[in-house]
Amino acid sequence: MRQPRQPGPNPPTRQWQGMNTLPTLLTLLPWPDWLAVALFFAGWVGYAYWAKRRAAVRPAILATTNQWRRRWMLQATFRENRIVDAAVTQSLSASPSFFASTSILIIGGLLAAMGSTEKASDLVQEIPFAARTSMLVFDLKLALLAAIFVHAFFRFTWSLRQYSFGAIIVGAAPEAKQFATDAQREAFADRAGRVMGLAAETFNDGLRAYYLSFAAVAWFFSPWAFIAATGAVLWVLYRREFHSEVLGALRDGLDL
Numbered sequence: 001m002r003q004p005r006q007p008g009p010n011p012p013t014r015q016w017q018g019m020n021t022l023p024t025l026l027t028l029l030p031w032p033d034w035l036a037v038a039l040f041f042a043g044w045v046g047y048a049y050w051a052k053r054r055a056a057v058r059p060a061i062l063a064t065t066n067q068w069r070r071r072w073m074l075q076a077t078f079r080e081n082r083i084v085d086a087a088v089t090q091s092l093s094a095s096p097s098f099f100a101s102t103s104i105l106i107i108g109g110l111l112a113a114m115g116s117t118e119k120a121s122d123l124v125q126e127i128p129f130a131a132r133t134s135m136l137v138f139d140l141k142l143a144l145l146a147a148i149f150v151h152a153f154f155r156f157t158w159s160l161r162q163y164s165f166g167a168i169i170v171g172a173a174p175e176a177k178q179f180a181t182d183a184q185r186e187a188f189a190d191r192a193g194r195v196m197g198l199a200a201e202t203f204n205d206g207l208r209a210y211y212l213s214f215a216a217v218a219w220f221f222s223p224w225a226f227i228a229a230t231g232a233v234l235w236v237l238y239r240r241e242f243h244s245e246v247l248g249a250l251r252d253g254l255d256l
Contacts (some may be wrong), residue, residue: 010054023160028137028240029137030223032222032223032224033137033219033226035223035227036219036223036224036230037226039227040215040216040226043231043234044208047234047238048205051241054242058242059242059251060241061241061246061247062200062201062204064250065250066193066196066197068253068254069196070197071191071193071254072085072088072186072196073170073184073189073192073196074186076170076192077176077185078176078185079176080103080175080176082170086170086171088195089163089166089167089170090167091207092163092196092200093163093164096157096159096202096206097156097160099203099206100157101154103149103150107146107153110146111146113142119200141216141219144216144219145213145216145217147173148209148212148213148216149213152213153206153208155202155203155206155209156202158202158205159199159200159203159206162195162198162199163196166192166195166196166199169192173192199233200251208237211233211236211237212230215229215230215232215233217229218230
């Protein structure tokens, strides 16, 4: 007689190990850390929006250099040989290319650190005044830094492409004698200067991310240091964009 089949153990189910003991999202970090992260992103996005609006009513270094770019493109319409203009465009594109390559190296280093979190965490905790956190929280801090540099990489590469578009415009510019009226010269200078200005604005976004990454490094010490560093970096950005000596020199040159 056939024996009835004995019930066996339940088949294994795919389940994240430790799911029941994993803290909820809100309790993953103490409230000072959440406050620091929120102020960091609010300061970053808020300052970028405010600086763009502020530049419309007060001279800013980016808006001022855009006027110089427009003047540069206008002068290019009078030149028969535009080798100098092509060389300047290539020189400008070298900066975003360098920073894009550097971003790749930094991202690779951060991903490598995330792969050996325990060793990296022990190394950071040996630094005086560094906060003692779990490896999960340490991974979150590394992930924030990686995200910042990924954003910077995309901005730098887009700036590089925009400079290449500007080089195409310079190369396709009509000869000096083919501009029948001053209005045609002005229209060309407006278009070409706008493309160069957009490339510079995108490059500026990438540089801003680099500056703010130093504030994110302060999170490894404490959330209060993170908040203070964020405020300090935004203050430095404000001073350089709206109250630097080079801005005064550029503004004075526009009157010539």
